[in-house]
Amino acid sequence: MEEREYEKFLAQRESEYEALCRRCGECCGASGEDPCSNLVGDRHGRYFCKSYSTRHGIQRTISGRTFMCVSIRDVIRSGAYYHGCPYGEAAR
Ligand code: SF4
Numbered sequence: 001m002e003e004r005e006y007e008k009f010l011a012q013r014e015s016e017y018e019a020l021c022r023r024c025g026e027c028c029g030a031s032g033e034d035p036c037s038n039l040v041g042d043r044h045g046r047y048f049c050k051s052y053s054t055r056h057g058i059q060r061t062i063s064g065r066t067f068m069c070v071s072i073r074d075v076i077r078s079g080a081y082y083h084g085c086p087y088g089e090a091a092r
């Protein structure tokens with residue numbers, strides 16, 4: 001496979017991986033008392049990150065507590081589990 005085709009293949013796989021997210025917001029604290037300040041919900045009950053492209057690194061919750069936002073792969077590897085999250089279910 002040529003380099004450009006391989007990059008296209010990787011982008012496609014990444015896009016498929018991202019599309020698995022159910023937008024429940026649980027990994028960002030949606031049902032907790034102090035969610036991430038970047039988390040926004042829509043009228044259908046789906047959640048989005050308003051800083052998605054720059055999310056990784058130090059972030060703040062709505063109360064001002066700082067924490068490190070890491071990829072869902074790392075969250076799952078650390079042992080966290082969110083019911084119904086496709087990434088966690090696949091790793092079980
Ligand atoms: S817990 Fe899983 S499905 Fe829910 S928002 Fe996070 S990554 Fe997406």
Ligand code: SF4
Pocket residue numbers: 027028036037038039040048049050051052055056059069070
């Ligand atoms: S910065 Fe991280 S924890 Fe906060 S909403 Fe975005 S993805 Fe979720």
